[in-house]
Amino acid sequence: MYKISEFAEMTGLSKETLRYYAEVKLLEPAFIDPNNNYRYYDDGSYFLAILLVQLRKFRFTIQEMISVMEDKSFTHLEDLLKQKKKIIQMQIKELRLQVKEIDEFLASGKEES
Structure with missing residues (x-):
């Protein structure tokens, strides 16, 4: 103990x-x-x-x-982990899109200068 x-x-x-x-x-x-x-x-x-x-x-x-x-047998743990992985992958995709949009916004500001 x-x-x-x-x-x-x-x-x-x-x-x-x-x-x-x-x-x-x-x-x-x-x-x-x-x-x-x-x-x-x-x-x-x-x-x-x-x-x-x-x-x-x-x-x-x-x-x-x-x-x-x-869930003492942890039978649903694998499913929950797979679900969490999908959510994280979607968040990564969304964040990459935001980074791209920021880059495009910054680039458009430089073109106007």
Whole structure:
């Protein structure tokens, strides 16, 4: 079992984030000592925390992460990741178009000078 500070260091999640994740039922401690309310995490918690770190990197919302965690078998995770990938690819396409439009706008300003 790992204290919250040890677990935070291991996972890269802050203690505040871990407390928030517990509050929204995203990642609850494996054990809370009733005498001092210290939170303890186990190896299973570590796996889930690392998954959450990855989902954050992929810009999953809290609600999307909750949806992933509620599906204990993770059967829909691949579909959600593919969906997220499509959204990111569309955003890249839109951003490239905006860059092109900016370049064209800048070029038209230089022609008038």
